[in-house]
Amino acid sequence: MQTTAPTxxxxxxxxxxAQPQAPAIREKDLGIWQTWSWSAVAQEVxxxxxxxxxLGFKPFDNLSxxxxxxxxxxxxxLAAQSLxxxxxxxxxxxxxxxxxxxxxxxxxxxxxVEDQEQVDKLLECRELQKDQQHxxxxxxxxxxxxxxxxxxxxxxxxxxxRELGREFDKTHVGYYDRAVASGExxxxxxxxxxxxxxxxxxxxxxxxxxFIAAGRGGVETxxxxxxxxxxxxxxxxxxxxxxxxxxxxxxxxxxLNCPESTETVMNDMREIGPSYxxxxxxxxxxxxxxVSIRMEDAAAPKRWLYAKFMALAQRVGADxxxxxxxxxxxxxxxxxGNLLIYGPLRNVLGxxxxxxxxxxxxxxxxxxxxxxxxxxxxxxxxYGQTETCAYVCLQQDGKVxxxxxxxxxPGIELKIADDGEVLVRGVSVLKEYYKRPDATAEVLDANGYxxxxxxxxxxxxxxxxxxxxxxxxxxxASGAIFAPNYIENxxxxxxxxxxxxxxxxxxxxxxxxxxxxxEAVGNWAERRGLAYxxxxxxxxxxxxxxxxAECIAKVNADLASEDGxxxxxxxxxxxxxxxxxPDDDELTRTRKVRRGxxxxxxxxxxxALYGGKTEQYIETQVKFEDGxxxxxxxxxxxxxxxxxxxxxxxx
Numbered sequence: 001m002q003t004t005a006p007t008x009x010x011x012x013x014x015x016x017x018a019q020p021q022a023p024a025i026r027e028k029d030l031g032i033w034q035t036w037s038w039s040a041v042a043q044e045v046x047x048x049x050x051x052x053x054x055l056g057f058k059p060f061d062n063l064s065x066x067x068x069x070x071x072x073x074x075x076x077x078l079a080a081q082s083l084x085x086x087x088x089x090x091x092x093x094x095x096x097x098x099x100x101x102x103x104x105x106x107x108x109x110x111x112x113v114e115d116q117e118q119v120d121k122l123l124e125c126r127e128l129q130k131d132q133q134h135x136x137x138x139x140x141x142x143x144x145x146x147x148x149x150x151x152x153x154x155x156x157x158x159x160x161x162r163e164l165g166r167e168f169d170k171t172h173v174g175y176y177d178r179a180v181a182s183g184e185x186x187x188x189x190x191x192x193x194x195x196x197x198x199x200x201x202x203x204x205x206x207x208x209x210x211f212i213a214a215g216r217g218g219v220e221t222x223x224x225x226x227x228x229x230x231x232x233x234x235x236x237x238x239x240x241x242x243x244x245x246x247x248x249x250x251x252x253x254x255x256l257n258c259p260e261s262t263e264t265v266m267n268d269m270r271e272i273g274p275s276y277x278x279x280x281x282x283x284x285x286x287x288x289x290x291v292s293i294r295m296e297d298a299a300a301p302k303r304w305l306y307a308k309f310m311a312l313a314q315r316v317g318a319d320x321x322x323x324x325x326x327x328x329x330x331x332x333x334x335x336x337g338n339l340l341i342y343g344p345l346r347n348v349l350g351x352x353x354x355x356x357x358x359x360x361x362x363x364x365x366x367x368x369x370x371x372x373x374x375x376x377x378x379x380x381x382x383y384g385q386t387e388t389c390a391y392v393c394l395q396q397d398g399k400v401x402x403x404x405x406x407x408x409x410p411g412i413e414l415k416i417a418d419d420g421e422v423l424v425r426g427v428s429v430l431k432e433y434y435k436r437p438d439a440t441a442e443v444l445d446a447n448g449y450x451x452x453x454x455x456x457x458x459x460x461x462x463x464x465x466x467x468x469x470x471x472x473x474x475x476x477a478s479g480a481i482f483a484p485n486y487i488e489n490x491x492x493x494x495x496x497x498x499x500x501x502x503x504x505x506x507x508x509x510x511x512x513x514x515x516x517x518x519e520a521v522g523n524w525a526e527r528r529g530l531a532y533x534x535x536x537x538x539x540x541x542x543x544x545x546x547x548x549a550e551c552i553a554k555v556n557a558d559l560a561s562e563d564g565x566x567x568x569x570x571x572x573x574x575x576x577x578x579x580x581x582p583d584d585d586e587l588t589r590t591r592k593v594r595r596g597x598x599x600x601x602x603x604x605x606x607x608a609l610y611g612g613k614t615e616q617y618i619e620t621q622v623k624f625e626d627g628x629x630x631x632x633x634x635x636x637x638x639x640x641x642x643x644x645x646x647x648x649x650x651x
Contacts, residue, residue, distance in 0.1 A: 005185035007208040009045070009082040011250040013180065016042035019253065022226055025071040028260040028268055036071055038253075044072070044162065046176050048079035051165030052110065053175065055138055059084035059182075062106045062191065066090045066099075066122065067114025069232045069245070069258045072142045072158055076112040077236075077246060081189060081208070083179050088191045088203070089237040091589040093582070096124040102193050106203060106434065107134045112158075116146035123152060185209040190246075191434055192239050192386050195588035203434030204239075204386045213427035214391035215247030217410040218382075221394060222276075222356045228254035229274045231350075233265045234283075238590055239386040240360050244278050247389070266290075269350025277357040281489070282591055284359055284368055284379070287349055289495035293523045294348075309337035310374075317342075317374030323398050342375040351377050356397075358382050360390055366402040367493040373400070381405045383464065387443065387450055389428040393464050404463035414464060415449065421470050422456040423449040455483075472595060474505030480567035482510065484595070487568060490558060494551040495520045499580050499587075501598055502570070503606055509571040511609040513602065514548055515579050521547070536634050539575045545639050548575055553642040566646030572609050573641055574616075576602075577634035583623045605636065614638055 015024070020039035027034050036044070057063065063080040065087055067073050077087040088106050090099055092114065103111075103125055111122050122139050129135040138154045140161050141147060147157075169176060189208040193201040218224070232245040249256055254276065259268040269277075295306050316330045326334075346352045357372070360382035372379040378397070383405035384390035392414070395406035408414045411427035429450045433439040443451050455470040467473060468483040476482050484502040487510065491500040499515035518535050521544055525532055532538040556569040580586040586598055599606060601620075608616035619633040 005209065006212050007081065007180075007183040007185055007187070008189060008212070008246070008250050009078055009180045009183060011212070012038075012042055012045060012078055015250070015253050019226060022253070023255045025074065025256045025258065026272070027071050027258040028264070028271075031260070033271075041071075041075060041078075045075050045078045045082060046169065047162040047165035048072075048075055048158075049082040049165065049179070050168040050172070050176055051161035051163075052079060052085075053083060053172075053179075054164045054168040055110070055161075057083060057085060057110055059179075061085045061110065062088050062108055064088045064090055064103060064106070064108045064111040065113075065236060066111060066118045067092050067142065067236070068262070069234075069236060069241075070114055070142055071256075071258060073112065073114065073236060074232075074246065074256065077190070081183070082176065084183050084187055086188050086191055086205075088193075089235075089242070090193070091235050091237045092118065093235075094589055095583065096121050096128060100125045100128045102201060102203070103136065104129060104132055104134060106191060109134070109137045110140075111136055111138070112140045113142070115141065115143035119147060119150065119155070183208070185212070186431075188431060190242060192237065192242060194386050195590050195592055202436055202439055205431045205434050206389055206428075207431050210428050210431070211242065211247040211389050212251060213411055214243055214389035214409075215249075215251040217391060217427075218243070218394065219248050219252040220410070221396060224248065224252040224254055224276060226253045226255075228252065228276050228355075229257055229272055230254060230276045230278070231259065231265065231269050231272060231274045232256045233259050233262065234279065235589070239384075239390045240278060240280070240382070243382075243390045244276075244358075266350055270347065270352075272350075273353035274350070275353050275355045277351065277354050278382075279357075279359060280590070281359055281368065281492075284372060285492055285495075285498075288368065288371060288493075289517055289520050291345065291348070292495035293520055296523065296527065306341060309333075309341040312337055313342065313374035314370065317376065318370060318400075318402070321373050321376060321378060322400060338376065345375055346377060349377075354378065356380065358394075360384065367490065369402050373402075383466065384428065385450075385452060387430040388424055388452075391428040392422075392424050392452075401463055404459065404465045406464065407462045408464075414458065414462075416456065416458055417451075419470070420455045420457070420467070420473075422452045422454045422464065422466070424452055425449045476504055476510070476567060477506060477508045478567055481564060482568055486565075487512075487555065487559070487570070488593075490555045491551065494554075496524065496547055497551060499593070501580075501593055501595065503599065503609070504568065507610060510568050511606070512552070512570050512573040513598075513605060513609075514573055514575045516544065516548065516575060518579070535579065536577050536632060539577055540634060540637065542637075545575060545637055548573065549639055549641060556641060557644050560644035561647045569643045570641045571643065572638055574605060574609065574636045574638050576605075577618065577636060578620060578622060578632050581622070584621075608636075608638055 015038040021037045023035050024038040024041045025036045063085055065073050065076050080087045119141050126136045142158045144157050185208045188205045190206055191203045193203050234241045257272045259265045316326050319326050357379045380395035383393040391409055393406040394409045413425045415423040425448050453470050455467040455473045457465050468485045474482045482504045487502045488500040491497050498517040501513045504510035516539055552570050559565045559569045582589050615635050615637050617635045619631050623629055
C-alpha cells in the first residue's frame with residue numbers, strides 16, 4: 001500500500017518546492033566554490049535516476065558508490081533511492097581485494113565512482129569477479145580526467161548518464177514521479193558495511209524511517225535549519241557521514257560543503273566558516289597535534305602567553321560554555337584570552353563560527369574533549385553504531401559531562417544487561433544484516449533490543465558512560481578491571497603519540513606498543529638538531545624514547561589517582577618501527593585498532609614486553625599503495641615506564 005510517510009527522495013522534493021533557490025550543496029573545484037540550489041539538485045537526481053532506469057536499474061537493486069565527498073555522489077544516493085533501489089557506499093581507500101567481497105555480497109551490477117583511480121580499481125574488481133555469479137556491468141564516473149581513451153564495456157561518464165536520463169524522462173512521462181511516490185518509509189534506504197574488526201564485514205540494512213528519525217532527533221535537539229552549513233569530508237561509507245550529510249541534511253535543509261581535497265579541508269573550512277561540524281576523535285587529535293606543532297615553533301613570549309591562558313581555559317572554559325557559575329575575575333581574564341588566544345585558535349582550526357560540533361565513531365579521551373570545550377568550541381558527543389544509525393545517545397547543551405556520551409536520544413531506550421553490556425531499542429535500530437539472518441539473530445533479542453557489544457554504566461541522571469568494547473574489557477591477574485581503550489585514549493591526547501595498543505588481560509601488568517606521530521615528533525627532533533633518516537630511525541632514537549616515556553609517566557600519574565585504575569599503570573612500552581595501517585590489516589578503514597590481529601601479528605614483541613627482555617629484533621611485511629610488498633626490520637628497545645603509588649580514594 002502506498003504511503004505518504006517521508007522517504008529521502010520525497011524530502012528532497014519538499015525542499016526543492018519550499019526553498020528552490022537556497023544553496024543545497026557546494027563544492028570547491030579548481031579553487032572556486034560551485035553551488036547547487038535545491039531545485040538544481042532535484043533536477044540532477046531526476047536525470048540520474050532516469051538514466052539508471054534506462055540501463056535496467058530496477059526497484060530493490062543495489063548501487064555501489066565509491067569516492068570522496070562529491071555532490072554528484074551524494075546525488076547518486078538519492079537517485080538510487082528514488083527508484084526504490086539501495087545505495088551501498090564503499091570506502092574509497094579500500095583496495096580491490098577488499099572491495100570485491102562487498103560487491104559480490106551485495107550483488108552489485110551498477111557502480112558510480114569519482115574518478116580514474118576508482119575506475120581502475122573497479123575494473124580490477126570486475127576481473128576478480130569474472131568466475132563469480134554476479135559481476136559489475138555498469139561503471140559510471142564523475143571526473144573524466146584521464147579516461148578519454150578507456151573503452152571497456154559498460155563504462156560511461158556522468159554526463160552521458162544524465163543525457164540518457166533526459167531522453168528516458170521524455171519518453172517515459174511520469175515514470176520518475178511514480179517511482180518516488182511508490183517508495184515506502186520501511187524500504188531499506190542504505191546498506192552500510194561494518195568495519196570488520198572481528199571477521200568479514202556485514203551489510204547493515206537501515207530503512208528510510210530509521211535514518212530520518214535519527215536525523216530529526218539531532219536536528220531538533222540542536223535547532224538546525226536552512227541557515228546552517230556543514231563541511232562533509234569524512235568517508236561516505238561511514239555511518240556518521242550518512243547521518244550528518246544525508247539524513248540531517250535532508251531533514252534540516254541546511255547546506256553541505258564538499259572540500260576540494262582531503263589536504264585542503266582546513267583552508268576550505270576557514271573560507272566557509274561552518275556552523276555545524278563533526279568528526280571522529282582521530283580528526284580532533286590531528287587538529288590538536290597541528291596546533292601543538294605551531295606553538296612549539298612560536299616565539300618564547302607567545303608560548304608563555306599560550307600556556308598561561310590555556311591553563312585558565314582548562315580551569316574555567318568548560319564551565320563558562322556550560323553556563324556554570326564562574327567568578328567575575330575569571331570571566332574577564334577568559335574574555336581577554338578569547339581575544340588574544342582562543343578566538344585566533346578557533347579561526348586557525350576553521351571553527352570560528354561553529355555553533356555545535358560533534359564527535360562520534362569511537363570513545364574520545366576526556367582530556368581531548370576538555371581542551372576543545374575549554375577554548376569555546378561547543379564539542380559534544382554522539383554515541384551509536386552502524387547498526388543504530390550512529391544514534392543512541394547525544395549530549396544536550398548545558399548538560400555535557402566529560403566522562404559520558406550523554407543521555408538516550410529521542411526515540412531511544414537504553415538498558416544495561418547483567419554483564420554490563422549496553423542494550424538499545426528504538427527508532428534507529430537496524431532492520432537486518434543483509435542476507436545474514438544468523439548474524440541478525442545474534443544481535444537482536446526477542447524484546448527488540450540491539451546488543452551493542454559495548455560495556456557501560458548509567459549514572460543517576462541517565463548519562464551513559466562507555467567503559468570499552470565488552471570483548472576488550474578484561475582483568476589483570478590481580479582481578480583489577482583492564483579497559484585498554486580508556487588507557488589508549490589518554491596516551492593519544494599527547495600530540496607525539498598517534499596510536500597506542502595496550503596489553504594486560506590475564507597478565508600481572510599492563511604493557512603498551514606506541515606509534516609516534518611522525519610529523520609532530522619530526523618537528524620536535526628538528527628543533528633540537530636531532531638528525532634522522534625516516535620513520536624507523538626516528539622511532540628508535542633514545543631521545544624519542546625518553547620523550548614518549550615522559551608522556552607515559554603523566555598518564556600513569558593520572559591512572560594512579562583514579563579510583564580503580566591505579567593497578568593498570570603501564571609497566572613497560574616499546575615504540576613500533578612502522579605505523580599501524582589499514583592496508584596491513586592492523587586498523588579498520590575507520591582506523592579502529594584490530595586488537596586481536598595486532599596481538600597475533602606482533603606476538604614476538606608482546607612476549608618480549610612480558611619476558612624481561614631489553615630489546616627485540618623484528619621483521620614485518622608491509623603493503624605499499626601501488627600494491628607492492630616489502631619488509632621493514634628493526635631492533636626495538638623495551639623501556640621501563642615510571643609508575644606511581646596508588647592514591648586511595650577518600651572514604
